[in-house]
Amino acid sequence: MLREDIERVQEQRLQREVKYAYNYSEFYRKKFADAGLKPDDVKSLDDLSRIPVTSKEEVLSKFSDSDPFSGRLCVPVDKLWYIILPHEATLSGRPLYTAYTYNDRRVLLEQLTRFFRMLGVGAKDLVMTSGQSWELTPRVLESAFTIQETVQDRLGFINMPLEASLVFIDMPRAIYLGEQLKPRIFFTLVSYFDQVTQGIKSQKKVPKDVFQPEIIVLRELMDDMRLTDEKQKEYKSEWGSEFYRMLDVQDTAFLAMECPEHNGLHAWEDMFIIEALSNGEPVAEGKRGKLTITNLWSEATPAIRWQTDYEVTLDKKRCKCGGNHLRIKL
């Protein structure tokens, strides 16, 4: 896709999404009104900066027991596909609930399918996947837990799901299953993968001698263990596999993943507008700023200029892999 085409799509979708959020979400209606903004004021991508940024803290501050979605929910509950109970400890009693409709699900499905295509995953490949039972991403990847269309249906691979949250029970089994069945791809959470690596090492073995997937995708969640450069180097020498880093922002079903060039994480710009902000203002290309995401297709709980705590730089130049969608550098 050419850059001007991407921007044209973004412009159309942004106008629609802003109108939708204004009409159906009490949270955004108030927010826009406070900023003196009407949906018709947003006509081009240049108007994006007029829309106020939203943060998780702000949403939670509007939380009430009678409206746990803080006014963000745009559809009736029985039209939903899934509600996420967030991962982090909720001692305050105020979890950030996020909801998804079947249409929201398709956006995630499309993103993930593109990434798996990029990896060259196909029929007869055995993919071992670890995820947490309440998570969203595995639910569009694996067919084991759904009758809806999944990436597995689209590409035809064979799947072996594992539970990442109960790692103390699951880790020995992951090692056993890996050793027995030799998966070609291991799609895993960073924290889980770290435990598996340590588990193998505690048996006085080298990971690559136990099992060596061709491809290992390390998925990083906002509230889970994060990947550092040293860790990545360490894993590489211990496993000898090709590693792909993936970013998973559950709050708005956003994914970004490395291509085989391993030069930044691609994000799909026909579905999201990605910005790097510093103090609420966009930074120049190549400068560091907070990763801010606008989901252009959201139906249940829209996220417009949703600010995360990731410090990133953005690269909009065409990648060597041929992809024209921007790359996020962490």
Add this chain to the structure above:
Amino acid sequence: MFMVDWRKYWNEPIETISRKDLMELQFKRLKKQLNNIYHNSSYYRGVMRESGISPDDIKSLGDFTKFPVTYKDSVRELINAGDPFGGLLCVPFEDIKSIYSTTGTTGIPSIHAQTKEDQEYSAEQTARLTWMQGFRPGDVLFWPPVRWNGFIFGVTPGLERIGVVSITNILYPLPNYADKMVYALKHLRPDVMAVPIVIFDGFLESCKRLGEKPAEICESLRAISIGYGDVLTNSYRQKLIKEARLEPEKIFSGGGAADTMIHLAECEVREGTHICEDLYLAEILDLDTKEPVGENERGELILSNLYMRGTPLIRWGSEDISTFSRETCKCGRTHGRATWIGRTGFQLNVMGKWILPLDVDDLFIDVPEAAGTPFTLFKYKKGVMEKLKMKMVYDGSKGLTKEEFRAKVSGIIKEKLGVETDIEIVDSIDDLPKIAHKYKRVEDLTKES
């Protein structure tokens, strides 16, 4: 809100099929399955050749009793010989859709595989049994599933088929699992819930700590399907009704097994848990003679999977002791009902008396201070034990001191079972031994020595 008058059965023709037609269907499917395993599974071919049976020798359901019973350990030999599926896999590897395995807490995990067709059937099973408990389209469901569990592979698609909106909570024993449950039930007001007993106990403890009333929090729920790993006993049901003040008509027993993928569930009549007999053949065998027992007599539950093509389990020893009734249920369903009694390894010999955890549990049905209180029995030596050694949770809010509680419990056991006790009192369910999300009802201390 307006109410829709939903149909009573998910699949009426099959759920109310006559016993005669059901047996014919079972036999037809069994024949097909026997041919499948004979030609495709190296394990079963070995078993059948050894005992001199070919699929053609089984001419009626009665002949099937000649077929040997398989236990987890029997398959291990082939696993050790290098086949991860233990010779059970009946389809080419590329026809597999998903692979699952058991926890392997009692040894190495056994690996199973599911095809797309298998999933359709297990989804049908769950749709039928959860519809029976009142799950309806558009209902918000609250539950804490585990991803590796083969049982969940069939349950989630089945729930999706009905069209429930699911909210999945984290599992025991992750931090704050129970507090989160309190908040989520309060905020999201789900319509139905499926929950293991351990987690529900944690939830009740959390309610107490947070000063919430379980009955108020569960007010929005129409059905609470409870069990999953532990079995809902009469004594526990009393605790839910009397102590947590839940309405009895909301409570349903439910459960399943990861290896056979069988789902068991109670209907509104609450006389045992229904299974789908067109999908599973259930038999009860005498514990010693391994011969079929009469209707409603207790023995080991033996299951044969009639639909599965991936790794079917045939005459699989579930190691569960139960009774089975094939009488038509008052709810109109003709499919049989199992009533669980215990695990085969759970029998303890105290002063020559065989005791199962359920025997102890049943003593407390009418004792409000102790009904449904979780406990673990200890097998501290091989052969005959002099005392019943146990660990039990004590709840200070019921008006007894620890000593009074201990005296009361041991008094009841002495009176009804005639054995002496050695009871250790603990303060929370966290102090009881567990396997994943299940209580260890019996801990075998003799194994380590």
